[in-house]
Amino acid sequence: MFEIIKKDKLSRARVGTLTMPHGGVAQTPSYVVVGTHAKVRTLGAEDLAATKTQMVISNTYHLWRTLGGKLDSYEGLHKALGWNGIVMTDSGGFQVFSLGFAREHGVGKIAPMFPEANGKKGKAEDNLVTITKDGAYFMDGGERCYLDAERSVAIQEKLGADIILAFDECTSPLHSPWYTFRALQRTHAWAKRCLTAKRRKDQMLYGIVQGGAFWLPRTLGARFIGSLPFDGFAIGGSLGKSRSEMMKVLKWSMPHLPEEKPRHLLGIGKVDDLFDGVEHGIDTFDCVIPTREARHGCLWTLDGRFDVKRGKNRGAKEPIDPACGCPVCKGGRTKGELYERFHAKDAEAGRLATLHNVYFFNDLMEKIRHSILEDRFVAFKKETLARITRK
RNA sequence: GCGCAGGUGACAGAGCGGUCAAUUGUACCAGACUGUAAAUCUGGCGCCUUAACGGCUACGAAGGUUCGAAUCCUUCCCUGCGCA
Numbered sequence: 235m236f237e238i239i240k241k242d243k244l245s246r247a248r249v250g251t252l253t254m255p256h257g258g259v260a261q262t263p264s265y266v267v268v269g270t271h272a273k274v275r276t277l278g279a280e281d282l283a284a285t286k287t288q289m290v291i292s293n294t295y296h297l298w299r300t301l302g303g304k305l306d307s308y309e310g311l312h313k314a315l316g317w318n319g320i321v322m323t324d325s326g327g328f329q330v331f332s333l334g335f336a337r338e339h340g341v342g343k344i345a346p347m348f349p350e351a352n353g354k355k356g357k358a359e360d361n362l363v364t365i366t367k368d369g370a371y372f373m374d375g376g377e378r379c380y381l382d383a384e385r386s387v388a389i390q391e392k393l394g395a396d397i398i399l400a401f402d403e404c405t406s407p408l409h410s411p412w413y414t415f416r417a418l419q420r421t422h423a424w425a426k427r428c429l430t431a432k433r434r435k436d437q438m439l440y441g442i443v444q445g446g447a448f449w450l451p452r453t454l455g456a457r458f459i460g461s462l463p464f465d466g467f468a469i470g471g472s473l474g475k476s477r478s479e480m481m482k483v484l485k486w487s488m489p490h491l492p493e494e495k496p497r498h499l500l501g502i503g504k505v506d507d508l509f510d511g512v513e514h515g516i517d518t519f520d521c522v523i524p525t526r527e528a529r530h531g532c533l534w535t536l537d538g539r540f541d542v543k544r545g546k547n548r549g550a551k552e553p554i555d556p557a558c559g560c561p562v563c564k565g566g567r568t569k570g571e572l573y574e575r576f577h578a579k580d581a582e583a584g585r586l587a588t589l590h591n592v593y594f595f596n597d598l599m600e601k602i603r604h605s606i607l608e609d610r611f612v613a614f615k616k617e618t619l620a621r622i623t624r625k
Numbered sequence: 626g627c628g629c630a631g632g633u634g635a636c637a638g639a640g641c642g643g644u645c646a647a648u649u650g651u652a653c654c655a656g657a658c659u660g661u662a663a664a665u666c667u668g669g670c671g672c673c674u675u676a677a678c679g680g681c682u683a684c685g686a687a688g689g690u691u692c693g694a695a696u697c698c699u700u701c702c703c704u705g706c707g708c709a
Binding site for chain 2: 342473528
């Protein structure tokens with residue numbers, strides 16, 4: 235169930251409450267922390283609570299492949315996580331892209347302006363995925379496996395998340411409008427099949443808007459998916475060559491999605507993205523940035539982000555951010571300690587950094603919620619972005 | 626004092642006559658990471674040059690042999706180990 239508590243006057247931003255059939259509750263806008271293998275990398279269950287985490291997203295494809303036959307007797311994601319917050323599962327649709335054309339095209343979802351410049355353009359044989367109108371074939375460790383709408387829903391029902399996602403095809407930013415359009419037809423057919431295949435009543439099913447960064451397919455996508463009886467909606471897919479194109483995609487999509495249902499922005503979540511997304515009416519975001527960058531030593535603060543592995547942090551006695559309330563900063567841990575642990579390849583380094591980053595993003599979302607409730611969201615956005623880009 | 630092994634760029638450690646400004650690792654500097662193929666990847670790292678090109682100075686020191694030396698020879702200095 236989704237209840238809107240307050241709408242912003244100057245933008246489409248809103249504050250809401252997401253309540254799950256099993257009892258989990260989240261205040262939105264909210265960050266969804268990525269825990270692909272039913273675990274937020276480096277974090278334990280107790281850490282989730284300490285980081286203000288309200289929602290976690292795991293991955294159908296990865297869990298399906300690792301659990302294998304054990305899926306039938308799976309304990310469920312809440313048990314696996316040891317945590318009773320809201321859990322989502324991605325459908326595996328993104329892996330159609332990330333293991334497929336992403337490798338061949340040498341791109342991410344947001345393509346660089348000059349793809350050849352990032353120097354890792356792959357060969358066609360790097361593409362591990364074959365897509366048909368029925369579903370997708372993956373090459374996984376020499377084994378060929380098949381995933382489609384029905385199977386994805388069935389797996390997600392066994393995994394037992396609160397919110398599950400429709401199986402979709404995420405296209406590459408380098409795909410043509412025509413390819414993108416044909417992929418969109420597949421995604422739409424699969425969306426309807428997911429609705430039909432769904433058995434459990436205690437899970438919410440979100441539809442996914444695709445259509446690349448092209449106006450027509452994207453608009454058609456939003457209109458079509460928005461018209462189906464999903465419990466919520468997600469914006470997915472390749473979002474153009476730059477952030478400004480990404481925001482255009484939101485602008486084209488959002489008006490076609492029902493106001494009263496929750497909207498999720500898939501896989502996007504840097505600070506400026508969050509503000510823009512919220513401004514366009516997004517309620518939840520998931521992104522790998524806080525956890526992955528933490529493991530890579532990159533720490534986020536409201537004064538910008540920095541790499542704690544750099545030499546200037548050796549011996550530094552100050553916390554990551556004196557204003558931060560996370561267990562790491564409040565616990566008296568210093569940049570110097572993080573530096574030493576990262577250089578010693580101590581696994582605790584990644585955990586401490588992850589604790590900080592996850593807390594940072596969850597806390598930022600809380601601040602955003604407050605700003606909306608206090609009618610100062612746009613001002614808060616402006617002052618925060620000015621501050622964070624200052625250095 | 627004798628014997629043996631060595632002295633290479635911030636450190637460790639390759640190279641053992643030309644393709645060596647010198648493999649590689651670490652450190653250092655810079656950058657990337659957006660529904661996790663990722664606790665990872667990329668670039669730089671003697672000096673001059675925006676950079677390429679080019680030039681200059683370099684492999685303990687000084688000489689020497691060679692068209693050409695970090696690489697061979699001589700002497701000296703220094704370090705480690707063993708014996709006195």
